Amino acid sequence: xxxxxxxxxxxxxxxxxxxxxxxxxxxxxxxxxxxxxxxxxxxxxxxxxxxxxxxxxxxxxxxxxxxxxxxxxxxxxxxxxxxxxxxxxxxxxxxxxxxxxxxxxxxxxxxxxxxxxxxxxxxxxxxxxxxxxxxxxxxxxxxxxxxxxxxxxxxxxxxxxxxxxxxxxxxxxxxxxxxxxxxxxxxxxxxxxxxxxxxxxxxxxxxxxxxxxxxxxxxxxxxxxxxxxxxxxxxxxxxxxxxxxxxxxxxxxxxxxxxxxxxxxxxxxxxxxxxxxxxxxxxxxxxxxxxxxxxxxxxxxxxxxxxxxxxxxxxxxxxxxxxxxxxxxxxxxxxxxxxxxxxxxxxxxxxxxxxxxxxxxxxxx
Ligand SMILES: Nc1ncnc2c1ncn2[C@@H]1O[C@H](COP(=O)(O)OP(=O)(O)OP(=O)(O)O)[C@@H](O)[C@H]1O
Ligand SMILES: [Mg+2]
Numbered sequence: 001x002x003x004x005x006x007x008x009x010x011x012x013x014x015x016x017x018x019x020x021x022x023x024x025x026x027x028x029x030x031x032x033x034x035x036x037x038x039x040x041x042x043x044x045x046x047x048x049x050x051x052x053x054x055x056x057x058x059x060x061x062x063x064x065x066x067x068x069x070x071x072x073x074x075x076x077x078x079x080x081x082x083x084x085x086x087x088x089x090x091x092x093x094x095x096x097x098x099x100x101x102x103x104x105x106x107x108x109x110x111x112x113x114x115x116x117x118x119x120x121x122x123x124x125x126x127x128x129x130x131x132x133x134x135x136x137x138x139x140x141x142x143x144x145x146x147x148x149x150x151x152x153x154x155x156x157x158x159x160x161x162x163x164x165x166x167x168x169x170x171x172x173x174x175x176x177x178x179x180x181x182x183x184x185x186x187x188x189x190x191x192x193x194x195x196x197x198x199x200x201x202x203x204x205x206x207x208x209x210x211x212x213x214x215x216x217x218x219x220x221x222x223x224x225x226x227x228x229x230x231x232x233x234x235x236x237x238x239x240x241x242x243x244x245x246x247x248x249x250x251x252x253x254x255x256x257x258x259x260x261x262x263x264x265x266x267x268x269x270x271x272x273x274x275x276x277x278x279x280x281x282x283x284x285x286x287x288x289x290x291x292x293x294x295x296x297x298x299x300x301x302x303x304x305x306x307x308x309x310x311x312x313x314x315x316x317x318x319x320x321x322x323x324x325x326x327x328x329x330x331x332x333x334x335x336x337x338x339x340x341x342x343x344x345x346x347x348x349x350x351x352x353x354x355x356x357x358x359x360x361x362x363x364x365x
Contacts, residue, residue: 025089028103028112033057033067040069046119049170050203051080051186056115064115065100073107080186081109087185091158095150097173097183116181118174121231125169125238125271134178135271137278140235143180144286145311147172150182151228152304155221161191163198163219167227168208168241169234189219196220207241207252211296222298228307229293233257236286238271254294261287261328285311285319292322300327 036057037044044055052071058064070077081104088099088111103110118124121143124135135143154162164171165187173181187203197220202213210226212218230241233253245251260268266284267276289310295301302310309315310322322328 024092025099026101028101028110030103030105030108030110032059033103033110033112035060036065037067040067049184051084051111051184064117066113066115068111068113070109073109078109081111083188084111084184084186087162087188087190091154091162091185093150093153093157094179095146095181096153097181113183116173117176118178120170121172121174121180121235122169124174125234126240135273137274137282139178141279141282141286141311143172143174143178144232144235145308146180147182147231148228148304148308148311150180151224152308154182154188155224155304160193161221163189163191163221164224164227165189165219166204166208167224167231168205169231170205172231191221210298212298220298221304222301225293225301225304225307226295226298228304229290229295229301230254232286232290232293236271236283236290237269238273254291257287257291258327261291282313285313288319288322288328291327292325295327300325 034040036059037055038057040053040055044057046054046056046066048054049068052069055067055069056064057067070081081102085099085102092098097113097116099111100114101112103112118134119129120127123129151164151167154164162185164182164185166184167182171182171184173183175181189198189200191198197218199217200219202209202217204213204227208227208230210223213223213226230253233239234241237253237257239253239256241253242250243253243256257269260266266280266287269287270276270278270283289302289307293301293307306315306318310319
């Protein structure tokens with residue numbers, strides 16, 4: 001099956017905005033991408049994810065690109081590639097990493113993006129840049145609000161609405177000014193008009209997956225909100241979504257944070273790398289909003305539009321109601337029954353191949 005048959009509406013376009021033409025993306029030749037990445041040289045490799053490897057490159061005009069190269073071609077991978085291109089070509093928002101172009105020659109499938117010089121949020125929280133304390137509190141707040149705005153565009157403004165399904169610190173990239181751009185749409189789903197959820201094969205990353213999605217494959221906007229809640233806790237604390245506490249057990253970031261919230265010990269949640277330099281009111285906001293977003297019961301979670309407003313310090317009455325939610329006043333840790341306890345691999349990545357036996361049933365509720 002040829003992926004081009006899926007790209008019905010996806011043509012390189014000259015968008016006319018207020019009289020001026022804006023070229024959005026184009027098709028690249030394999031030869032051009034070989035030249036840009038020094039033949040996909042190992043030294044150019046930025047990392048590897050579910051889709052394949054990502055390489056840094058430079059085009060003839062001097063602009064820097066990131067090229068994602070599909071690992072192994074298959075009909076299914078080709079379909080996913082088409083979905084990502086189709087979705088990327090639709091979205092345009094200051095906090096979403098948009099498509100620069102793609103290449104499909106023979107069995108090669110490549111996606112071209114702008115290179116983000118500050119890499120991913122993950123690399124600053126836990127990776128190679130984490131020791132450099134590049135993430136002060138104002139930057140963390142701007143990252144929280146900007147990425148929530150990017151997701152709000154997907155959930156509420158894109159037509160049809162889009163669920164991302166892979167919100168995590170690796171997929172929030174940072175430009176030269178540390179502006180966040182939510183990336184990676186290969187798992188994304190277009191929501192049929194009026195649907196509350198779609199039932200689908202489970203793909204995602206352990207530690208970020210809402211329980212109803214991990215267990216039943218029920219994907220909805222509120223699953224992205226759950227993942228975003230985990231990301232907020234990570235941003236405030238510098239902790240990973242799941243930590244190994246000894247050779248046999250793990251603990252989720254929620255299980256760790258909730259007792260500290262019962263005791264109102266917010267300073268113990270704050271990332272020590274900030275050396276106490278944060279705005280206490282904002283820190284509290286990020287923690288409460290993060291935890292309520294990551295509630296096990298989907299109906300208790302916020303919408304991402306509410307998240308944006310709350311993070312900006314608006315919806316004050318709503319915030320008071322959240323602070324006094326039973327989740328934060330009882331000592332009962334009933335909300336910690338998440339998928340951390342079933343973490344059984346170190347990467348935490350659930351690929352579709354491991355879920356082959358789960359039949360995909362796509363239906364609008
Ligand atoms: N446009 C980009 N600019 C700079 N670095 C990038 C860009 N796109 C991806 N990367 C880096 O490449 C690496 C691999 O990214 P990739 O998206 O393939 O994997 P991932 O985000 O770890 O997992 P997943 O496949 O679930 O998204 C990551 O470290 C990411 O920071
Ligand atoms: Mg990614």
